[in-house]
Amino acid sequence: MALGKSLTPTFTFDHVDLGPMTGIITPDNVVQFRAIPYATLPGRFKQSILLETLSATNRDFTQPGFATPHTAGQDIFSGGPFPGQIIPTPMDEFKSLILQINVPLVCLQDGTSKLSKLPVMVYVHGGGFVLGKVDAQHNTAYMVEQSILDSQPVIGVSLQYRLGALGFMHTPDGGRNFGFYDQRNALLWIQKFIGGFGGNSAQVTAFGESAGGMSICYHMLAPPPPSGPLFKRVILMSGVIASTLTPAPIPEANSLYEKLVQAIGIEERGEAALEKLRGLEVQKIVDASSKISNEGDMWSFVEDETWFGKEKVTWDRISELIGRCEWIDEIMLGNTGFEGLMFTANVNALTPKNFSKSVSDQLGPKNASLIMDAYNITPDMDQNLFSNTAFRWIGDTVFDGPAHALSRHLTTKTTKKVYRYIFDIRNPFPNHPLYQQAHHWVDVYFVFKVHQFRYPTQFLKNISTKHAQLWIDFANGKTPWSEYKYDDGKEAVIMVADERDGWVERSVAEDERMNERSWKRCEVLWEAWKGVEGKQFSPLKIEPLAKAKMV
Template identity: 30%
Template sequence: MTFPVKLLRRSRRVLLPALVAASALAPWPAQANQSNHLGAEGGGRVLVRTSSGWVQGKATDQGREFLGIPYAQAPTGALRWRAPKPAPGWVGVKDATRFGNNCPQSAFWIPGYEKDQTAEDCLDANVYTPPATRHTGKLPVMVFIHGGGNVGGAGRDIVPDTFARRTNTVVVTFNYRLGAMGFLTLPGTTGNFALLDQQAAMRWTQANIARFGGDPARVTIAGESAGGGAVCTQLASPTSRGLYRAAIIESGAFFDCAGKSRKDAVSVGLAFAAKLGCTHPATAADCLRAKPAKDILKAQQGTSIFHEWNYTIGGPELPLQPSAAFTAGRASHVPVMNGANSNEGLSFTYDSFDRFGHPLTAGAYPRALVSAFGQTAGSRALAQYPLGAYARPDYAYAAAFGDQLFACPALRTDQRLSPRGRVYTYEFADRTSPLSANLPQHADFDFGATHAAELNYLFKPYGLAAHLNPEQRALSAQMTAYWGSFLHDFVPRAHMQQTMPEQSAHPGYVLQLRTAPAGGNATTANLRAVHHCDLWDTAP
């Protein structure tokens, strides 16, 4: 199948934070609680003893948060392009009231991301819990993997403190290596360092989450965009088995969760190494380990997202393409909640055309479709997405892009997973959704239920709570209930709302999430037709 890689090269839907801070050691407090679990709270501070040492978090009006806790050693020097090692212990109490470093990534137009970030000591986790009075035994846990096109973002991008309080769950976010640092494959290396970092964070969660009030037997992995793709990939990874009991994929089934063959990955890796003067395959990895992070980032410029920087298929941690593993039953048989947004392609299309003052014209529309999808599929798409059906050429292109890349792969993934486990399906379809901070707030562009729009209804992207009207607040409460119910008992329910359809019982049915004025939440069985999946499922 032809994918719109050219568009993705220019369009990175990353959620990036506004603040940078590093964790530091604090003196041992005389009043430290000697328990391994949540310690005494005073002056807004709270203590927990992790497997590496004590951490001091803080109490907020939403609950408790512990930020910037190392879950692995800094992947620097000889540890670059090697599997992560457990975090070393420390003496005293580590300050866990500030986020740690973001992993290396290039500058972008997102607020707080105006400069390259090169700190490699970045493998940190953040833990959010409800208030102490909400703790009733061990709580379900969600480990959320951030998005960013495999080249950007950080665990701090999603602040789930209100979500943790409302759902009475514990939530973990974390950083993992990105771009070349996380996905480069060379002779003598395993590749998949981002995937291995994610598994290291899951193992840290298994070892430590009970100390924060969480239940290690009820861990759900979740993620959006590239984070959702990571969840999809982890389901197919034998080395992640037993680290979680359920999974949530938000807009993450793009490319059918496909990775690169090891042969292709090594070829890409050697070409990248050659750009930095490391031309001998046997010594390329050691040669690159001597290069500054800023040089690695500079060499990444102009590379395509997900083509160079994607998971490698063929090793012990990922022996099969995820789609093949799902079809063959060689994936984790856990309950899955999977969905996408109804207008995913709008933000990508804006970034590729309108953001730079060059809206797509009617005359250029046919060529744009062929350029993105190839001659055969592009020509067929012209008939399926006629300009007369859309207010602007940009919107027609966005519909094709979103259907091809997100909507139809999500529906195909449902079909592959459902014969061997429970799969619950949704589509976020609130066209009145407020814009995230990574989108221009006053652009002459209707973003609708675009990529990442659902995050405003669940969390605080960039730490900012979206301004929701009463109808949107009601939908937010319903969505939070669906997600929270799934975390608690692996069935997504909400009070006085339809239960999210399960595919083995209701094949092809999807719950559309909408505000009451737009018809409210309702199941539908016609999304394959709405998104023209007969075209995209057979496109070469």
């Protein structure tokens, strides 16, 4: 099936292991190879198999590929479709385990003799493990172009993986974590073949936003494959594993399987139901998967001894276990200015009274009091004022808190270098429901440089360009800005992007004074949660949020 014809010039390259490959030149100094398959699927709810050859593959990599089946979000939220974008995005369950690779043209013009051994930047998309794809909005080509302009060229790669129930359901025959094993196969493929494009497999930086960053964390919790580490540096963009997304116990995962079977109306149970599921039209599974997500359940990692060994992975051990990862020495991580704003449905379900009571029921009056004091919550406070605070609480719980805990642990208990940032630039798209807010994922609209044509000011374009440059510096092994060190207290240095100064280094004290931000709230949360250390625990599992959608 042709997914649209490209009018841009093409370039054919003879990969030393894979043979001839034709991509498109876009922009003028970058070759983009689209929809390269990295694995095959032997069947639904089965683990993917690493593709070792492209011998049976069409050598035309100039067309967009299929997305993995999922309930797609609205492209209007990012300013509308891109020129030439196909809507709706074609999806195919068995043809969607693909990569997109962007390579400096000069690197390929004489084989790999020029600019060989380039650093590689691999992007893992977010979307709460239920949506996302390789598309124009996550295109690394303009980052690669920027790296060439700055004389520190890189290769950019993006990958897809299975989503929702198709990617994360635990099945009665023992199948689980299909999407994460897909990611591992993609990273293995990159290790095996990126050298033929001129890349350095020992200089891979994995970067991901939200679920993409959490995915990278999960790969850091697993031992590297026999062939060696899958990446060397990481950038976690609002993406450190939160208490809400630690590995689900098998009984909990089994209950999600039962919910899906019931939602579809299958009478059989166990493996008999699984066979029925494998024979269904894929859209029925996607619809049922979305229904379960909309009712407050999450599709994510399931306990897996093959992945973790005998380690018990609970919310309070995430920082410690990531700190043990011996093959990562440098970590960049950060958050947006107001992460919690994406949880409107959750906040609308809360009042000062039901929140206070629910947290007290969950943690006990003493620990609940710690949280109420930290967030200045009283049962009779104004609802508007409370809602603003509730957004902060959810953002701290899911995004800011885990990042702060990891930064604190890594800089006080390990020798790893940590570079911390806050992206406090507001959404520039008037038709977006979070217009003029520095919400979760707003940084994705800037780092790739692909949205610059629709920014209203040159200042925002400069923010976007600098964003890409800092990420490229890090991938090239440079120090992007001063290290963050928790023990420096209020004088600890972070990088902040805001609409007053652009990208600027500030002390924690300066940032708190200017923006009334405080990570001390996050530390209070961890203190209040001490009674549930070593247990599966989700702070958002309180009665008012029992059925609230999380993604």
